[in-house]
Amino acid sequence: MASHTLTPVHHHPQSLTQPFKSKTFKPQNLNCKNAIISSKLRVAVIGGGPAGSSAAEALAAGGIETFLFERSPEAAKPCGGAIPLCMLEEFAIPSHLIDRKVTQMKIISPSNLTVDFGKTLKPHEFISMVRREVLDSFLRDRAENRGANLIKALVTNIQLPVTEKSPYKIHYISNNTQNTLSVDVIVGADGANSKVAKSIKAGDYTCAIAFQERIKLPDHKMKYYENLAEMYVGNDVSPDFYAWVFPKCDHVAVGTGTISSKQNIKQFQGAIRNRVKPKIEGGKIMKSEAHPIPEHPRPIRVLGRVALVGDAAGYVTKCSGEGIYFAAKSGRMCGEAIVRASENGEKTIGEGDLKREYLKKWDNEYFCTFKFLDMLQRIFYRSNAGREALVELCGDEYVQRMTFESYLYKKLAHGNGWEDVKMAVSSIGSLIRCNVVGREIDEFRKRMELQF
Amino acid sequence: MSMAIFSPKLPTLAPPSSHFSNGKTHLNFKPYLSLGPAKKLNFQLFVSADNGSGVAATVADETPPPPPPDVISDESVGSNGSPPQAAPEEVAAEAVNTFQDARWVGGTWDLKQFSKNGSTDWDALIDAEVKRRKWMEDNPQSSSNENPVAFDTSIIPWWAWMKRFHLPEAELLNGRAAMIGFFMAYFVDSLTGVGLVDQTNNFFCKTLLFVAVAGVLLIRKNEDVEKIKKLLEETTFYDKQWQATWKDETPNKN
Numbered sequence: 001m002a003s004h005t006l007t008p009v010h011h012h013p014q015s016l017t018q019p020f021k022s023k024t025f026k027p028q029n030l031n032c033k034n035a036i037i038s039s040k041l042r043v044a045v046i047g048g049g050p051a052g053s054s055a056a057e058a059l060a061a062g063g064i065e066t067f068l069f070e071r072s073p074e075a076a077k078p079c080g081g082a083i084p085l086c087m088l089e090e091f092a093i094p095s096h097l098i099d100r101k102v103t104q105m106k107i108i109s110p111s112n113l114t115v116d117f118g119k120t121l122k123p124h125e126f127i128s129m130v131r132r133e134v135l136d137s138f139l140r141d142r143a144e145n146r147g148a149n150l151i152k153a154l155v156t157n158i159q160l161p162v163t164e165k166s167p168y169k170i171h172y173i174s175n176n177t178q179n180t181l182s183v184d185v186i187v188g189a190d191g192a193n194s195k196v197a198k199s200i201k202a203g204d205y206t207c208a209i210a211f212q213e214r215i216k217l218p219d220h221k222m223k224y225y226e227n228l229a230e231m232y233v234g235n236d237v238s239p240d241f242y243a244w245v246f247p248k249c250d251h252v253a254v255g256t257g258t259i260s261s262k263q264n265i266k267q268f269q270g271a272i273r274n275r276v277k278p279k280i281e282g283g284k285i286m287k288s289e290a291h292p293i294p295e296h297p298r299p300i301r302v303l304g305r306v307a308l309v310g311d312a313a314g315y316v317t318k319c320s321g322e323g324i325y326f327a328a329k330s331g332r333m334c335g336e337a338i339v340r341a342s343e344n345g346e347k348t349i350g351e352g353d354l355k356r357e358y359l360k361k362w363d364n365e366y367f368c369t370f371k372f373l374d375m376l377q378r379i380f381y382r383s384n385a386g387r388e389a390l391v392e393l394c395g396d397e398y399v400q401r402m403t404f405e406s407y408l409y410k411k412l413a414h415g416n417g418w419e420d421v422k423m424a425v426s427s428i429g430s431l432i433r434c435n436v437v438g439r440e441i442d443e444f445r446k447r448m449e450l451q452f
Numbered sequence: 453m454s455m456a457i458f459s460p461k462l463p464t465l466a467p468p469s470s471h472f473s474n475g476k477t478h479l480n481f482k483p484y485l486s487l488g489p490a491k492k493l494n495f496q497l498f499v500s501a502d503n504g505s506g507v508a509a510t511v512a513d514e515t516p517p518p519p520p521p522d523v524i525s526d527e528s529v530g531s532n533g534s535p536p537q538a539a540p541e542e543v544a545a546e547a548v549n550t551f552q553d554a555r556w557v558g559g560t561w562d563l564k565q566f567s568k569n570g571s572t573d574w575d576a577l578i579d580a581e582v583k584r585r586k587w588m589e590d591n592p593q594s595s596s597n598e599n600p601v602a603f604d605t606s607i608i609p610w611w612a613w614m615k616r617f618h619l620p621e622a623e624l625l626n627g628r629a630a631m632i633g634f635f636m637a638y639f640v641d642s643l644t645g646v647g648l649v650d651q652t653n654n655f656f657c658k659t660l661l662f663v664a665v666a667g668v669l670l671i672r673k674n675e676d677v678e679k680i681k682k683l684l685e686e687t688t689f690y691d692k693q694w695q696a697t698w699k700d701e702t703p704n705k706n
Contacts, residue, residue: 108595110585110588110589110592111584111585111588111601111603112588112593112595112600112601113601113602113603113604114595114600114601203696205693224597232595234589234592235589236589236592237592271592274592274594275592275593275594275595276594276595277594278594278596278597278598279596279597296690296693296694297693297694297696297697298696298697299693299696299697300696300697301697302697355698359697359698363694367694370690370694371690371691371694374690375687378686378687384585384589388585388604388605391604392604392605392606395604429606429610430605430606432613433605433606433608433613434605436578436613436616437578437581437582437585437605438585440578440579440582440616441582441585441586441589444582444583444586445586
């Protein structure tokens with residue numbers, strides 16, 4: 001595989017760099033470039049996760065010469081691994097990849113009020129739980145089958161082009177040898193610590209941190225989590241997010257996340273373990289893992305002929321912390337945008353094309369969803385009072401239905417007007433009630449403190 | 453005795469209260485003779501005459517405290533949560549390390565035990581729940597399937613919440629709204645010559661009224677202005693983060 005990709009690698013840099021060394025004749029430059037480009041547009045996708053693989057697949061399917069870089073195909077990043085129903089269809093994911101079909105979802109409030117969130121799920125509806133290593137390698141294989149060149153290599157440096165039309169040069173280490181590849185367009189899909197983003201100075205985003213332990217449970221305890229996931233909310237487990245218990249193939253993942261007090265993450269992990277204690281007692285921790293989750297999009301998502309997708313761009317929703325679907329979707333959208341703009345690789349493209357075909361479309365389609373979830377997080381994760389209200393609301397069947405419609409099918413669901421009004425009224429009612437209690441708890445606490 | 457409590461309030465009106473404690477009475481009391489009613493002066497004299505100048509000092513010392521005790525007692529009456537009672541309960545509960553209250557039965561509050569005069573005492577129920585939630589916050593409990601919690605606040609009727617939520621502030625807000633309404637009507641009348649009755653038929657005036665009511669409701673204290681500003685900033689912050697990538701484009705094109 002490596003030898004196959006090496007041939008163009010050695011060929012291109014020479015032929016491209018030589019004309020640029022003599023930069024006196026600009027028009028000549030362009031002619032040279034066009035002559036070389038006339039073969040096909042060359043695109044490098046950095047990062048072989050769901051975002052990168054989907055982008056590579058779309059690109060290769062559109063007849064573009066595609067190189068997919070992945071550092072270590074065997075490893076996958078720790079991740080909840082929940083994917084919505086519509087992704088199975090849209091990305092043709094076979095059912096044997098799915099470890100668990102979650103049909104029950106419990107949300108537990110700080111005062112331990114427990115609500116079954118999955119009451120209104122229809123028989124054919126479920127939340128799929130996958131292992132990332134399995135899903136990622138499946139998507140990567142598919143991209144390769146479509147014609148993308150998979151390069152198992154660590155990208156060390158990306159050299160930006162000197163002129164508007166000259167190529168990007170990617171330096172990478174493969175099999176302990178340094179290589180270089182010249183490409184016209186780069187799709188950055190290399191996650192939160194994106195090298196691509198750094199090299200184009202795309203700016204930073206704040207990150208939340210997620211911590212997760214894989215715990216192997218005794219059989220009788222595992223049975224409880226067979227098709228059930230749990231979400232815990234409360235100041236004890238996370239000041240601004242939720243903690244979870246997700247079922248995996250033969251174990252459960254217990255974890256929590258936070259933005260505002262990352263240094264306390266161990267303490268929150270201890271707290272969630274305490275909250276689920278009777279249900280996971282006797283389990284053995286197989287592995288603990290932590291990873292950053294972007295909180296908002298990067299200041300720059302497209303620059304020159306570089307586009308960022310997935311976590312690298314910052315497409316993770318607030319509130320639910322969902323990222324796999326949006327990663328895969330943004331990758332595909334970006335790939336298709338490049339195919340369209342370049343007319344199947346026949347034309348060169350520029351920043352304007354990427355912005356128009358990919359970024360604009362993406363923002364039009366998903367900004368509202370992201371914004372809405374940001375608002376929900378602000379309202380309901382702000383304090384324990386808000387969390388109590390959230391759990392109360394989740395008991396309502398209409399709320400559940402609308403949430404699942406939106407989550408599973410990734411469209412803001414259209415309910416009927418009257419029910420919507422009722423939902424709004426009951427939300428406000430719950431919030432007021434729980435805030436009254438919350439306020440009095442604070443007053444009560446103050447009085448107690450005065451006493452001692 | 454109650455008169456003695458009332459009387460100290462009078463000295464607070466006089467600028468330097470320390471003068472009273474000094475016992476140099478004659479010069480200080482003279483203005484009272486001319487300004488204040490004779491009766492009140494008599495009490496003052498009576499008190500100081502009874503206990504001597506030393507006690508006059510304690511009376512003066514007592515003058516500031518009365519308002520705080522009033523506030524405290526009002527609060528504790530309002531929420532019914534008497535701290536001395538709560539403290540032993542907490543200690544007892546901590547020892548067992550699950551929440552325990554005789555009225556908490558099977559994961560919810562036993563409404564029968566909250567009945568007072570044949571109807572449920574919702575106020576007491578809210579107090580109990582406040583205490584329980586505080587306790588849970590301080591001692592997070594494992595959720596268990598054997599003893600599920602089923603209580604949520606929607607059991608309590610809305611009027612019980614209204615009382616809690618609204619009453620303490622209603623007086624103030626109503627008064628404020630009435631004043632603003634009156635003066636707005638006055639100014640609109642004086643500026644435009646549109647009378648009060650005509651104003652109610654006017655769209656502009658209706659909008660003004662709406663703005664006034666919303667303003668009174670939203671801005672109850674001075675800090676509320678800051679709070680609202682902060683909220684607005686927070687909500688637009690995420691938009692800005694999303695739009696950041698489009699910002700460079702406009703100058704480039706120009």
